[in-house]
Amino acid sequence: MEELHAVQWHDGKVRILDQTKLPEELVLLEISDYYAVVDAIKSLAVRGAPAIGIAAAFGVVLSVWNADEVDRAAFIESVNKAIEELKSTRPTAKNLFGALERMRKVLSQNLSRPLREIKSALLRTAQSILNEDLENCKKIGEMGAALLPVRANILTHCNAGLLATGGHGTALGIVRTAIEKGKKIKVYVDETRPLLQGARLTTFELLEDGIDVTLITDSMAAFVMQKGLINVVIVGADRIARNGDVANKIGTYGLAVLAKEHKIPFVVAAPLSTFDPDIASGDHIIIEERHPDEVRKIGDRFIAPEDVEVLNPAFDVTPHHLISAIVSERGVIKFPNENALTEWLK
Amino acid sequence: MEELHAVQWHDGKVRILDQTKLPEELVLLEISDYYAVVDAIKSLAVRGAPAIGIAAAFGVVLSVWNADEVDRAAFIESVNKAIEELKSTRPTAKNLFGALERMRKVLSQNLSRPLREIKSALLRTAQSILNEDLENCKKIGEMGAALLPVRANILTHCNAGLLATGGHGTALGIVRTAIEKGKKIKVYVDETRPLLQGARLTTFELLEDGIDVTLITDSMAAFVMQKGLINVVIVGADRIARNGDVANKIGTYGLAVLAKEHKIPFVVAAPLSTFDPDIASGDHIIIEERHPDEVRKIGDRFIAPEDVEVLNPAFDVTPHHLISAIVSERGVIKFPNENALTEWLK
Numbered sequence: 001m002e003e004l005h006a007v008q009w010h011d012g013k014v015r016i017l018d019q020t021k022l023p024e025e026l027v028l029l030e031i032s033d034y035y036a037v038v039d040a041i042k043s044l045a046v047r048g049a050p051a052i053g054i055a056a057a058f059g060v061v062l063s064v065w066n067a068d069e070v071d072r073a074a075f076i077e078s079v080n081k082a083i084e085e086l087k088s089t090r091p092t093a094k095n096l097f098g099a100l101e102r103m104r105k106v107l108s109q110n111l112s113r114p115l116r117e118i119k120s121a122l123l124r125t126a127q128s129i130l131n132e133d134l135e136n137c138k139k140i141g142e143m144g145a146a147l148l149p150v151r152a153n154i155l156t157h158c159n160a161g162l163l164a165t166g167g168h169g170t171a172l173g174i175v176r177t178a179i180e181k182g183k184k185i186k187v188y189v190d191e192t193r194p195l196l197q198g199a200r201l202t203t204f205e206l207l208e209d210g211i212d213v214t215l216i217t218d219s220m221a222a223f224v225m226q227k228g229l230i231n232v233v234i235v236g237a238d239r240i241a242r243n244g245d246v247a248n249k250i251g252t253y254g255l256a257v258l259a260k261e262h263k264i265p266f267v268v269a270a271p272l273s274t275f276d277p278d279i280a281s282g283d284h285i286i287i288e289e290r291h292p293d294e295v296r297k298i299g300d301r302f303i304a305p306e307d308v309e310v311l312n313p314a315f316d317v318t319p320h321h322l323i324s325a326i327v328s329e330r331g332v333i334k335f336p337n338e339n340a341l342t343e344w345l346k
Numbered sequence: 347m348e349e350l351h352a353v354q355w356h357d358g359k360v361r362i363l364d365q366t367k368l369p370e371e372l373v374l375l376e377i378s379d380y381y382a383v384v385d386a387i388k389s390l391a392v393r394g395a396p397a398i399g400i401a402a403a404f405g406v407v408l409s410v411w412n413a414d415e416v417d418r419a420a421f422i423e424s425v426n427k428a429i430e431e432l433k434s435t436r437p438t439a440k441n442l443f444g445a446l447e448r449m450r451k452v453l454s455q456n457l458s459r460p461l462r463e464i465k466s467a468l469l470r471t472a473q474s475i476l477n478e479d480l481e482n483c484k485k486i487g488e489m490g491a492a493l494l495p496v497r498a499n500i501l502t503h504c505n506a507g508l509l510a511t512g513g514h515g516t517a518l519g520i521v522r523t524a525i526e527k528g529k530k531i532k533v534y535v536d537e538t539r540p541l542l543q544g545a546r547l548t549t550f551e552l553l554e555d556g557i558d559v560t561l562i563t564d565s566m567a568a569f570v571m572q573k574g575l576i577n578v579v580i581v582g583a584d585r586i587a588r589n590g591d592v593a594n595k596i597g598t599y600g601l602a603v604l605a606k607e608h609k610i611p612f613v614v615a616a617p618l619s620t621f622d623p624d625i626a627s628g629d630h631i632i633i634e635e636r637h638p639d640e641v642r643k644i645g646d647r648f649i650a651p652e653d654v655e656v657l658n659p660a661f662d663v664t665p666h667h668l669i670s671a672i673v674s675e676r677g678v679i680k681f682p683n684e685n686a687l688t689e690w691l692k
Contacts, residue, residue, distance in 0.1 A: 193563040199650040214655045217539040219564040219597025223662045251565030298644045304545040309560045316569045
């Protein structure tokens with residue numbers, strides 16, 4: 001299953017596994033225009049904070065890959081335009097802005113070189129963003145797995161797996177590494193309404209790997225905790241503020257409250273590219289509000305009156321005091337707060 | 347909208363509004379055989395603890411309504427058989443067992459009377475169960491509404507409305523009465539996966555009455571509380587133990603924990619027919635486990651791998667210490683516990 005990739009560069013094109021079609025169909029999008037990457041991010045064909053960053057970086061490459069122009073100004077304009085458009089696709093995940101900033105720096109550092117070489121530098125950087133993310137997930141897996149007992153029942157939310165990253169996964173990377181190390185892991189996964197990333201994606205990638213997974217609705221998380229079925233909650237993140245507040249898929253905050261009530265450790269797994277030291281707390285994180293039909297419909301079918309008012313925030317913010325540990329490639333930070341994080345991010 | 351009824355007796359038949367078809371289609375089932383009532387309860391065409399009790403009572407009437415037999419033993423056998431089959435439809439709602447027990451008593455008290463008169467007595471009793479439930483909901487509405495401030499944002503779960511009762515509703519009865527009294531009420535409703543009673547039924551009946559309603563996914567409840575959008579949580583109940591523990595739709599317990607965290611009152615609205623003084627605590631309430639495909643599918647469409655393992659408890663138990671008040675037709679019991687409830691139920 002590790003042959004599956006959310007995003008890959010292949011032969012001058014970006015290959016994106018269309019996650020809106022999973023688990024029913026395995027559709028690979030072969031993309032040669034950057035604006036199709038814009039669409040893929042907006043439509044959630046590719047989702048998950050690290051994977052969005054990776055896709056955007058390759059999108060920047062595409063914006064000039066097939067350009068034959070020798071006009072340097074037009075070339076630079078194309079790259080900058082792509083960066084701006086990719087930046088406006090989704091507001092919450094830090095990784096998107098980090099990846100695009102890195103691409104912009106590569107451009108500005110190579111401005112005087114031949115255009116062909118700039119293209120190569122951009123591609124190498126995008127590829128590095130992907131490769132580093134995969135490596136980081138493996139490190140997160142190592143460090144997270146070390147925290148787990150020999151047998152653990154893990155509750156996770158949404159999809160923080162290989163489908164959300166360069167590979168291996170963050171929360172699910174911990175699951176995979178723990179199993180590689182011989183630990184006995186059972187995963188419970190919330191279906192994660194409205195877009196069902198848990199039901200569609202997490203179950204899919206865990207079943208492909210033969211990992212013990214049980215699907216529940218979001219409303220059953222409290223029940224499984226109350227019944228003593230869960231030892232630890234592990235989730236990913238879309239942005240982590242300087243004080244350790246975590247923005248992640250809607251529903252995460254509720255899980256953190258429930259974990260506290262049941263004295264269950266609540267662990268966040270995320271690469272450093274998800275950290276945003278410029279933001280003092282979760283209060284300043286922009287929460288994307290998505291289309292109400294995502295709640296009114298499932299697939300093409302309305303499951304509620306078509307005109308009912310709806311709230312549809314895609315993320316929520318878990319305050320740091322509810323978080324037992326954040327696991328990144330640099331290590332584990334227990335009971336995160338501003339002092340600890342500032343020290344640690346130096 | 348109060349012309350809509352979950353269950354009615356009409357011209358020798360039981361009319362059940364098929365709630366599996368709402369809100370897309372308004373289908374009235376005209377039922378003349380008790381086993382079709384059994385099916386309607388099992389399939390959730392009729393649901394909601396009080397409405398199930400009402401439907402079952404009319405089901406008992408149907409078991410002999412069209413019988414021409416003069417054999418008293420066969421007649422009694424038919425009634426008892428229907429009672430047994432109706433009893434085994436669903437295990438959690440107390441009202442079902444209470445209504446059937448009442449029908450059995452009416453039978454035994456009238457055993458020596460002409461069969462025609464026994465039929466009439468059974469029908470009168472079933473009709474009383476319905477009428478009393480409607481009256482009780484109105485009293486619950488009065489007493490619950492008095493607890494609310496002049497402006498209140500209420501979060502509710504599942505459907506504890508007129509579709510779940512003899513009319514008016516329990517939790518939604520409080521909403522309706524508060525509005526009649528001029529209070530300004532906004533309702534947030536969880537969609538209530540897996541079977542979406544909130545999205546399909548609560549939104550439907552509130553919109554029909556022109557009541558301000560906003561639909562959210564179950565995973566957004568913590569978010570709206572965190573944002574200060576909710577003043578009180580009001581839910582119904584399927585069974586209330588002697589100590590005040592409440593079995594209700596899966597997801598209720600999690601809401602109670604979240605309400606505590608946010609210092610939001612958590613109110614349960616239920617008629618006395620939902621109370622079960624024979625059960626010491628929620629630990630002894632049987633929780634129905636339903637078919638895994640209710641989670642794997644929405645409508646006819648699989649939204650998860652078809653073979654993924656699933657938990658599907660239909661209810662959970664909220665311990666009494668999380669409950670601010672229970673509102674019944676007899677009054678309001680604040681901070682319920684065994685002593686208070688025993689005294690109060692005398």
